Amino acid sequence: MRMKVSKWKKTIILDIMLAPALILTLIFSYIPMAGLVMAFQNYKPALGMTGSQWIGLDHFEFLFSIPENIQLIWNTLIIAGMKMAANLIVPFIFALLLNEIRRIFFRRMVQTIVYMPHFLSWVLVGGILIDLLAQNGGLVNQTLTSVFGMKPIFFMGDGDWFRFVVVVSDVWKEFGFNTIVFLAALAGINPSLYEAAEADGAGRWQQTWAITMPSMLPITIVVGTLALGSILNGGFDQIFNLYNALVFDKGDIIDTFVYRYGIIGGKFSFSTAVGLFKSIVSLVLIVMAYRMAYKLANYRIF
Amino acid sequence: MAINIRSTLLALLSSLMLSSALTGCTGDSEDPPKEKDVEEESFYSAPFEDGKYTEPVTISTVFPVSSNMKFKNGENIEDNVHTRWAKETLGIDIEYLWTVSEQNNAYETKLRLMLTAGEKMPDIVAFRGDAALISDLIDTGQFTDAGVLFDKYASDIYKSAVAEDPTVWNPLMRDDKRMGLPILENAFNNDPVMYIREDWLRKLNLNAPTNMTELETVMDAFTHQDPDGNGENDTTGLSVGFKNDLNTWMSESGWIFGMYGAMPNQWNKTEDNQLVYGSVQPEMKPALLKMQEWMEKGYISSEAGLYDETKATEAFTAGKSGIIVGPYWMTGWPLPDLQRNVPDAKYRAYPLPAGPDGTIGRHGTSISSGAILINKDMKHKDAFFVYQNYLFDHWANPESTTFPHGFAKGYDYDIGPSGEIYQEAQSDKIPGGWVDAIRYSLTFDGAIIPNLAMNTLAKLAEGAEPANQYEKNLAKRIPEQLRAAKIVIDQKDTVMPEMFTGAPTKTQLARGDMLTRLEKEVLNKIIYGQASIDEFDTFVEKWKSTGGDQMTEEVNAWYQSVQK
Numbered sequence: 001m002r003m004k005v006s007k008w009k010k011t012i013i014l015d016i017m018l019a020p021a022l023i024l025t026l027i028f029s030y031i032p033m034a035g036l037v038m039a040f041q042n043y044k045p046a047l048g049m050t051g052s053q054w055i056g057l058d059h060f061e062f063l064f065s066i067p068e069n070i071q072l073i074w075n076t077l078i079i080a081g082m083k084m085a086a087n088l089i090v091p092f093i094f095a096l097l098l099n100e101i102r103r104i105f106f107r108r109m110v111q112t113i114v115y116m117p118h119f120l121s122w123v124l125v126g127g128i129l130i131d132l133l134a135q136n137g138g139l140v141n142q143t144l145t146s147v148f149g150m151k152p153i154f155f156m157g158d159g160d161w162f163r164f165v166v167v168v169s170d171v172w173k174e175f176g177f178n179t180i181v182f183l184a185a186l187a188g189i190n191p192s193l194y195e196a197a198e199a200d201g202a203g204r205w206q207q208t209w210a211i212t213m214p215s216m217l218p219i220t221i222v223v224g225t226l227a228l229g230s231i232l233n234g235g236f237d238q239i240f241n242l243y244n245a246l247v248f249d250k251g252d253i254i255d256t257f258v259y260r261y262g263i264i265g266g267k268f269s270f271s272t273a274v275g276l277f278k279s280i281v282s283l284v285l286i287v288m289a290y291r292m293a294y295k296l297a298n299y300r301i302f
Numbered sequence: 303m304a305i306n307i308r309s310t311l312l313a314l315l316s317s318l319m320l321s322s323a324l325t326g327c328t329g330d331s332e333d334p335p336k337e338k339d340v341e342e343e344s345f346y347s348a349p350f351e352d353g354k355y356t357e358p359v360t361i362s363t364v365f366p367v368s369s370n371m372k373f374k375n376g377e378n379i380e381d382n383v384h385t386r387w388a389k390e391t392l393g394i395d396i397e398y399l400w401t402v403s404e405q406n407n408a409y410e411t412k413l414r415l416m417l418t419a420g421e422k423m424p425d426i427v428a429f430r431g432d433a434a435l436i437s438d439l440i441d442t443g444q445f446t447d448a449g450v451l452f453d454k455y456a457s458d459i460y461k462s463a464v465a466e467d468p469t470v471w472n473p474l475m476r477d478d479k480r481m482g483l484p485i486l487e488n489a490f491n492n493d494p495v496m497y498i499r500e501d502w503l504r505k506l507n508l509n510a511p512t513n514m515t516e517l518e519t520v521m522d523a524f525t526h527q528d529p530d531g532n533g534e535n536d537t538t539g540l541s542v543g544f545k546n547d548l549n550t551w552m553s554e555s556g557w558i559f560g561m562y563g564a565m566p567n568q569w570n571k572t573e574d575n576q577l578v579y580g581s582v583q584p585e586m587k588p589a590l591l592k593m594q595e596w597m598e599k600g601y602i603s604s605e606a607g608l609y610d611e612t613k614a615t616e617a618f619t620a621g622k623s624g625i626i627v628g629p630y631w632m633t634g635w636p637l638p639d640l641q642r643n644v645p646d647a648k649y650r651a652y653p654l655p656a657g658p659d660g661t662i663g664r665h666g667t668s669i670s671s672g673a674i675l676i677n678k679d680m681k682h683k684d685a686f687f688v689y690q691n692y693l694f695d696h697w698a699n700p701e702s703t704t705f706p707h708g709f710a711k712g713y714d715y716d717i718g719p720s721g722e723i724y725q726e727a728q729s730d731k732i733p734g735g736w737v738d739a740i741r742y743s744l745t746f747d748g749a750i751i752p753n754l755a756m757n758t759l760a761k762l763a764e765g766a767e768p769a770n771q772y773e774k775n776l777a778k779r780i781p782e783q784l785r786a787a788k789i790v791i792d793q794k795d796t797v798m799p800e801m802f803t804g805a806p807t808k809t810q811l812a813r814g815d816m817l818t819r820l821e822k823e824v825l826n827k828i829i830y831g832q833a834s835i836d837e838f839d840t841f842v843e844k845w846k847s848t849g850g851d852q853m854t855e856e857v858n859a860w861y862q863s864v865q866k
Binding site: 044048062066068127130134135136137154156157244245246248249252257260261267 | 418419420438536545600603604605607608609613811812814815816818819820822823825826827830832
């Protein structure tokens with residue numbers, strides 16, 4: 001009994017320090033969840049949440065009943081899936097390479113330069129990309145035609161190329177930022193392991209395979225698991241700034257559709273329903289990935 | 303088309319006559335000098351003398367403060383030269399329940415939140431923008447039949463301004479009641495004219511095109527004969543940008559369809575008084591084929607489908623494109639950039655050319671952009687009209703001398719030591735800088751008589767001497783702008799107006815985006831040559847069967863309901 005009381009006394013300060021964060025989460029993340037009822041209503045602003053008519057799963061049915069919307073969901077999955085894989089692999093490899101650079105100053109400089117694009121807005125990058133990839137006079141196509149003698153490629157107007165552009169530009173913009181987490185993990189590896197390996201006569205490749213890679217596995221799993229949560233996020237601001245009518249069939253995603261559809265009529269209910277649908281899918285995927293990570297790699301986040 | 307215009311003109315005329323007859327009647331019955339004392343009390347809801355409430359009455363409202371609105375002398379929207387003016391001149395206290403800085407549609411969002419929370423609405427809600435929000439606001443049932451009040455209290459100038467186009471009431475009609483007052487804008491403001499590089503025409507020994515053949519000759523020369531003389535094949539004939547829409551507000555291509563009697567993405571009237579959606583009319587086909595051909599020949603940029611309205615102007619202002627079509631105000635922005643980029647470049651405004659059978663068509667400008675709603679429970683409903691009448695009679699009225707140089711001295715004008723007038727262009731000479739005080743007004747721009755500004759500009763362009771202060775002020779604009787305005791007025795019979803101005807219908811809300819997406823995808827692919835022109839017919843079939851027919855029915859039902 002006395003043990004318990006003193007333990008409680010010990011943690012009370014810490015509990016108080018934690019409280020603001022908990023309260024904020026409660027107010028801004030949990031209480032608004034009550035608004036999810038809108039997804040099952042024909043929500044009319046004038047009538048409010050309590051007065052609007054209940055319509056059950058109509059909005060969800062509507063989302064799946066239209067053939068074009070199935071295409072949207074596929075587009076989203078494909079684009080988000082490719083982005084997820086690329087955004088895991090590229091920063092990982094880049095972090096490994098950067099870690100091999102011995103000159104601290106050069107390494108820091110490269111690191112800073114590559115994460116800069118993360119802070120650019122897609123409005124800006126979109127404008128630059130459209131010019132850069134133009135069929136006539138765009139830098140990329142000029143190089144392709146004059147140096148390689150190829151025909152110009154209509155990057156922004158051909159659905160398959162468009163997806164490619166979306167993924168590559170997203171990786172270009174984000175890989176520097178995503179590298180940070182891997183670099184931190186690399187810095188955390190005990191140097192004595194490398195010293196021991198060196199004493200045993202292991203080369204750089206062997207050190208990488210036997211020490212660096214296994215040490216990086218947990219963080220890679222964490223990053224991958226968390227990324228799964230955004231499998232239905234194709235990246236609204238990016239697509240919205242880059243897409244056009246020619247690539248609607250391959251480039252239009254759920255978010256851009258909700259934006260257009262919601263903006264026209266102020267359709268709170270439908271947007272909420274889509275949001276809820278996305279959250280449920282994310283939750284299921286995260287739980288599954290987490291279980292798998294636990295089973296296969298014996299790694300736990302919580 | 304010509305018949306349509308004539309019939310609307312006739313309707314306009316007859317309604318003008320009718321309204322003047324009506325006002326004549328009311329003038330007789332309500333304003334006879336003998337009965338004045340008896341009538342006075344029932345006419346205004348509070349003691350009123352010499353155009354002013356003797357005891358100040360209050361109008362409560364809400365207001366968006368846009369980012370280009372400036373304040374000086376430590377003022378804000380609640381307390382400034384405009385609120386003091388309203389109190390001193392009219393005896394009206396303006397009370398703001400809340401104001402919001404207008405970014406990312408914050409005003410609209412806040413109004414929607416008010417709706418959501420079921421809050422009590424202020425006396426006056428003025429809103430410019432989404433018709434759906436206005437419609438939702440009306441449906442709360444908190445607002446009164448503004449039409450009755452308008453008939454009773456509005457001044458003759460206010461009435462005739464609204465009567466210039468009776469269709470401005472259409473979006474506000476509910477069961478034959480006018481549930482709001484339209485906010486009027488300048489007519490023809492966004493109607494397109496054609497801008498051509500005059501120096502290129504001269505250099506290549508060409509004349510401005512008046513028809514399709516001449517237009518193609520000019521575009522071909524602009525594309526292939528190196529008009530900028532840099533030895534590279536890097537110019538295009540025409541700048542268009544249809545990422546958003548074909549028929550749009552700048553860098554637009556609606557006029558190409560107009561040459562064939564079509565006008566995409568708007569509702570057009572047929573000869574048997576039905577509304578049809580422009581993008582699915584058979585007249586679209588030859589125009590689409592033309593655009594396909596132009597893209598193939600390089601007359602228009604292969605990026606045109608990726609460019610929005612602003613981005614598409616860049617080629618023209620960079621001196622790499624010879625023609626662009628847009629409103630008369632492009633002479634103020636963004637066309638001056640051309641001189642900055644290419645110092646010896648010269649452009650000139652020209653009328654839109656005619657199609658193969660002589661047809662010219664362009665989109666019009668809606669003269670109403672929003673609405674003023676009046677609360678049922680407003681205590682002094684006449685106060686709003688006292689306010690708005692004054693601005694129509696004194697601010698908008700060109701004959702008035704109440705506001706000769708601007709709204710308030712020291713704000714949007716100042717008078718120098720020797721009597722010279724400082725306005726926006728001499729902003730640095732006004733202590734604290736030029737501030738557009740009329741923008742503080744309840745209806746955003748004071749009061750506008752729709753057809754006045756453009757017609758006056760056109761008249762001045764023809765060389766008329768400015769007759770009054772209003773005309774003198776307009777005459778100070780750049781000459782090319784006057785010329786463009788005159789062309790807009792000269793070609794006003796070619797306007798193909800958007801006939802549907804109601805709130806979105808049920809099918810539009812449910813299926814609208816799917817249909818627009820289908821439309822854009824197919825039309826773009828045809829222009830880009832990625833789909834053959836035959837797919838247009840498949841598209842029309844699909845459009846009709848997946849909601850288009852239903853939409854057409856609903857739109858026509860609406861149209862019949864406002865025709866009465």
